[in-house]
Amino acid sequence: MFGRTRSKKPLSQHPVDEVLPTGKLALYGFQHVLAFYAGAVIVPILLANAIGLSDQQLIHLINADLFTCGIASIIQALGFWKIGVRLPLLQGVTFTAVSPMIAIGLAAGGGTEGLVTIYGSVIVAGLFTFFIAPFFSKLVRFFPPVVTGTVISVIGIALLPVAAKDAAGGDSDAPDFASLTNLAYAFGTLAIILVIYRISRGFLSTVAVLIGLVVGTVLAAVLGHAHFDAVASSEWFGVTTPFHFGWPKFSVTAIISMVVVMLITAVETTGDVFATGEIVKKRITRDDIARALRADGLATTIGGVLNSFPYTCFAENVGLVRLTRIKSRYVIVSAGLFMILIGLIPKAGAIVAGIPHPVLGGAGLAMFGTVAVVGFQTLSRVDFHDQRNVMVVAVSVGLALVPIGVPKFFSNVPDSLQVIVGSGITLGSLSAILLNLLFNVLGGKKNRVNSADPTPNRVTLDQVNQMSREEFTRRFSVLFQNGSWIAEEARHARPFDGVYAMRHAFHNVLFDAPDDRQLELIKSYPDLAGKALVEKVLGPESLRDQCAAGLDRLTFEEYDRFHDLTEAYHEKFGFPLVICVRENTKEAIFATAEARLANSPAQERATALVEIAKIANLRLSDLVDEPPVPAIPST
Template identity: 65%
Template sequence: MSATTENTAPSPSPKPASKRASKHPVDEVLPAPKLAIYGFQHVLAFYAGAVIVPILLASAIGLNTQQLIHLINADLFTCGIASIIQSVGFWKVGVRLPLLQGVTFTAVSPMIAIGLAAGGGTDGLLVIYGAVIVAGLFTFFIAPYFSKLIRFFPPVVTGSVISIIGLALLPVAAADAAGGAGPDLDPSSGKNLAYALGTLFLIVAIQRVFKGFMATVAVLVGLVVGTLVAWVLGDAHFDSVGDSSWLGVTTPFFFGWPKFSIAAIISMIVVMLITAVETTGDVFATGEIVEKRVGREDIARALRADGLATTIGGVLNSFPYTCFAENVGLVRLTRVKSRYVVAAAGAIMIVIGLIPKAGAIVAGIPHPVLGGAALAMFATVAVVGFQTLSRVDFHDHRNVVIVATSVGLAMYVTAQPDVAKAVPDWAQIILGSGITLGSITAIVLNFLFHHVGRSRGPAVAGAPGAGLVRLAEVNDMSREQFVETFGSLFQGSQWVVERAYDSRPFTDTIDLRRAFQEALFSATEEEQKQLIDTYPTLGADSVAQGEEGEDSLKDQSALGLTRLDNAQHDELAELTSQYRDRFGFPLVLCVRDRDSFDEMLRTGWDRLNNSPTQEHAAALVEIAKIAGYRFDDLVADANPILSARSRFLEGS
């Protein structure tokens, strides 16, 4: 296409272009009936885990039945508020992802210890609430500082933590499937096995046979059908519905004004710090599932929501809050990514918290039925962790050690929970939970292996364990060796890398990066256009099938362009087609530099309004960004996450 033709081609108006960009699935507001159904599915999956903490606490510190009922109502009511805060968000509070909030199990043992130390009963409860309020405020204000530690959470850590969360929860699901923890536990019961496996089989069958809406409510259908079958056979009982009142309102400080103990506060702050690690893992897991990049500010927003919800919990007679991994697994299983579904679940929980009869109906779901569904959901969380670990370089034996040790210790404590009794009381908060011990182990080992110590000089290319290339070696390379090492930074043509070679010697990796940029932008216009033409179409099948090379596959899979649904694929195809028709070369966008699919679309449609000269320059800038990310993949100290050792290496 000639320049004259390009300049006279009609430009689409900005207004229609902006309307074309679709919302990210996370921000999509579904029709009210779907919100209600999907939200109720989250509530059913969540309910048993939500009420177990007040039940355990009330039994341990000697509260009566009426006090327990009030705790359960208050817990559900506050869970609903916390979930809306986290999913909808306001100001800098709430991560705005489909994350449902619930009381953290990590707090159970410390709260029981605090309550008993204060004399048990309501006296102990008031000291617990004082500690919860202060710990919540501490978490809220420490959130932005904790989020700065995100560089200590590379995939080897987040993948380990997410996998541990899923694996450590499976015994809970197994206990439910066998009749429920406590006196009802009966692994030898054929009836329990039939209910659990029947529910699981029904969920799997629905997802295999059906598509669309029916597949997304598979868990809900499994729970409802399993409960109905159990009721018909006389194994599901709803007697407590008639005994429950219609209205039960929780009021602030129902049990009295909170009391504050320094020891209790310190203990609860430690709980919240550990919970922050779990929340970080859940946020990363959800980000992976919904294909939305998680950054430092996202972690800060999530932790602020945890802190605020925990403070509200202390006021409204509830407990510390965190993201519930159970529902992370449900998001992955159903593939319904809208955060407003979780907000709807929050609204339903508020209603249930105000209407004890509604809670009694939900509580009637038999444990084996709930366990069968939970087996699928918890295992799905572990699969998300496996997916994250697939990006880890296991040629580096250090990463093998980190994952193996953290998972091994987590499973040790999960399988043998009584090992916590072998350590002093203050250490039981760590050894009392496989999730806690495994997460801390992964973080500490990653710090020791990758952030501490000195090496033989800055590594600038290659994979650990497969042969690192040092800066001095780069300066000594022949042109052919240099091109072979760095040729993948640019698509197709290698003249950019060849010209960068002429800038040797390089003083550091920044100097090396600049050499590639200089070679790109100093080329002739014709050379630049030929380079632009080598980049594949966004969302092309050839990319997904690996025909355009591993680097293009990695670039475009960052926002899920290799696995788009039909609507997204058609919309992107229309954009790229119009762009090529207008400018005569493919739309080049650095996918890894975008936060969401809809943002990428908006950028593309907006660029249709530019002149050909401006688009030529914009394409080069995007190519430089793509090369920058590929450079980060290769170069050890190109960014602080890929090589936290950079501060030490340069001085070697």
Template identity: 65%
Template sequence: MSTATASPQSSKRTSRHPVDEVLPLPKLAIYGFQHVLAFYAGAVIVPILLASAIGLSTEELIHLINADLFTCGIASIIQSIGFWKVGVKLPLLQGVTFTAVSPMIAIGMAAGGGTDGLLVIYGAVIVAGLFTFFLAPYFSRLIRYFPPVVTGSVITIIGLALLPVAAADAAGGAGPSLDPASGRNLAYALGTLALIVAIQRIFKGFMATVAVLIGLVVGTLVAWVLGDAHFDSVSASGWVGVTTPFHFGWPKFSAAAIISMIMVMLITAVETTGDVFATGEIVEKRVGKEDIARALRADGLATTIGGVFNSFPYTCFAENVGLVRLTRVKSRYVVATAGAIMVVIGLIPKAGAIVAGIPHPVLGGAALAMFATVAVVGFQTLSRVDFHDHRNVVIVATAVGLAMYVTAQPDVAKAVPDWAQIILGSGITLGSITAIVLNFLFHHVGSSRGPAVAGAPGALVRLNEVNQMSREQFADTFGSLFQGPRWVVERAFDSRPFSDTSDLRRSFQEALFSANEDEQRQLIDSYPDLGADSVAEGGEDSDSYRDQSVLGLTRLDEKGHGELAELTSQYRDRFGFPLVTCVRDRDSFDQVVRTGWERLNNSQAQEHASALVEIAKIAGYRFDDLVADANPIHSARTRFVEG
């Protein structure tokens, strides 16, 4: 009997990151179209606003919209597929940046408005795009100034600042159609959102990933049946509308306009950096400085192409970042397909008119879910920030606060000169710059004492002071984390220097679990019995009193005291050491007792390991107590949440 043996070559498994997965063509088409629907309203709003402000005709506006969609498609393909050192190769869709709207209107009006103003705008756009392309590798070297406290703040701000846009759509759309009191608008928006949530909850797999598309299609169909969705413009639109380079004439170059547009692109570079980090978090792919450089080169190239093909500055569209998170479809080829669809729509005005028929409230309902998920990604990033360091609290709070101030009251931009309105005109821009500047001032300028890690208010112990302590000083400061012998703390001392509070905490855990069995047993024996009279009476063992008083073990009635005494006695007889339990990690006295009786069935080795785990938990809570005493603001915030 012979058996066939697979060759090493044939058994070799190739692994491919989900970002690089090429899905079947039908799925690419459906997922890509979903991105287009989510993106469309934001894509066309910039040319609409600009054309209205500088006095372009309806025919010129239609051409701008077609050119915008055509170039958006090309830019998205460049960013997601990439070539040479251009394109980040992530599922990032490109769109015209809102940051450029006000400066472009100012440039256009200063040049006399109409197509004359448009030509000066295009000259500035082309030069600014080239500037961004060549600046990209230098800007990417600043990545060390984008730690989680900055990227988390920026991502959170992007999500929160976009929510008012979604809310305006849900209420009928910005402008004369805005009607927050309309019951129909509310029904369409909440109905679309509810359908998306229901699909996500009920279905799995493919259906869950196209929940947004289904919500938009069903919402639009319902609105059409009720007479609130109109497609009259479809018949009036042409079948083919090709945008040609320099359609409005050769660009004109103005130094003031170029400088203004370069400022826009610098600000946009910050937003793009935040979007790249956000997408990297979502698709679980590490983002490095070369990735940022590739993304910014794509922005620069797309912006230059936009100037040539009668469009505007491009950046990564945060709106679609939320869709990637919501659907969990990570393939960059989906975005490339969306780009191809947009190219087609840009060449076929009738197709664009159909997409434009989606009612604003339906689009707004879907956008509420998508934009909020961007903020959730920011929350996840901020969860890695050491908020025991009050500097980080100040950075996040100030950046988010200022961003929301400008978002909620956009007219505050009118209180500053025109050049400053570029910054104050966008909550995303202001918040991002604030986070970057404050992080630089707090963490990179001057000497830093680091976060407070121990002590009492008025006598704080800072991280750099911990790193400079003698072994005896270190043991005196942190000795209370463990009962009895101090070898755990003394060995943790050897792990200096500590880079942050989490690094300090880990050093105690490493010392505890790396000790030999005899040392560990000695440490376990040092812990008092649960509910022991010696603990209830207080005295010198205030730390154990603090631990056990959480669930009232220091003030038990006769029945409870007797029940706990019987448990701890049997446990000690069975294993030869006290029952160590992190009381603060339990929900009730009954759970403490029930878990204790269950542990009596374990082996000696397992209970030895369990006791060490409980000791580590107790030390963790005691460490938090030290940090709370050292940082009263963190303490107050924690108590508020727990209360």
């Protein structure tokens, strides 16, 4: 019965899987390309300048980069087998790899000799990421909202200075850097985007960023501040061939450095996947993380073969998904096709490259800011009454801002650690993960007891019988979910001569209630081992009950099993699966749940009420002292 119920397909298609009309796919996809382009080409530009490549070699790197970006994005968004997360996530070269690749290239002698050594390390690191993906994904339980929210917020905050630098002109050494003209283009572009959002609620609002970029670029060209000279000198057609610069060379030191980069990138990818899941309202599972990381690994390996670099999900475009509210992953597939086309036509790339930095920066301020907002929304589910969570977020955000605000702060740290401390995103992300482990994971039961099992203040029967209506209702409404009405009515049975009499009073109100009120009560109970438990946002009584049964310490297979059970139960009966889990084993809970799926709806409503009564009995025992049984005199 359970297997048949679970196999049913959803009645409606998730917006992520919606295939939009061709025209909209093309327009939305091109908007992603424009928003992504500057970030895509900056890595080959920085690397080529640092290791001494020629202009022609740089042009080939850019074409190869764009071509492979398109392939990588299609793999991630479209997906096949167990590869690709199938979310609207666009792939780009990770900034985390820039410093290590420059160090590898220079250590190998620079030029093409350094480049082929970089490609050797990229290929091996990509294969490493592909094969460790399912193992890394098992760590997803160490990414509760306090971690994912911090990582997502840090990503957005750390990218804002990039947008600000573009808004000022891009090159801090240029004489017109931060000129009023540049600022006018940046804030003018931002103003266009905001005005469109303000006056439009339909299609125009979804392409506001694209309109802002186009209008800003056209104005800059008319006024002589946008130049497309490179278009005339670029070739019409150019194909990147495997190992264009020579066969890769493999250095153990270089490979270790690049593996470290990919491990850090895996953390960032995990954060981006969770951020996108939040935006599109799709539950992220361990398998989703594994598929995303396999796509990263495969794309990185392909990048090493096709003269490109390590790939990751681009946070810039996560912000664009939020701004446009277009959730279809096929938009990213469309963007991938555009990038492949641009990678094959250098003239097309030169046109896109002509967008002035201030125009890109103005749009970036809006896009990167929305990434941070997604993080804030995730953090809104965190219990900040717990000081440990406050410290996790405060210290991680603080550390993330150090290399951004004071770039030379870690200048004396050994080069081997620069890959970690030189990036605000990396430093903040690792800090959030490690501090969560320290404060919320290590210490096991001690932390759980403090947060999930506070000992309630017990009272005597005499105190119960003397309580005011308000005090009685406040104290005993916790026996039931949203159960203040039961406590109010049960109070009329006072005075109680024992805990049994109290139970009897609560049960009378529960079982005598109208059908609609009973159903409303049943629906108020949380899912077992559900999202609320994982994120520790249950009420203290429900949290204590589920933790006492070990439901906060499940394996991923057990979490998936609970998820399937509760989904099948919801689908059949229309209300949550309610079981008195305290003092039960996980296997007993599973067996009970699977057996109850065979019940009729009427049977199950009655069973759920009985389970609610059992839960209330145990909670009542936590609150009221049972009078001692008088000793029988010995004869």
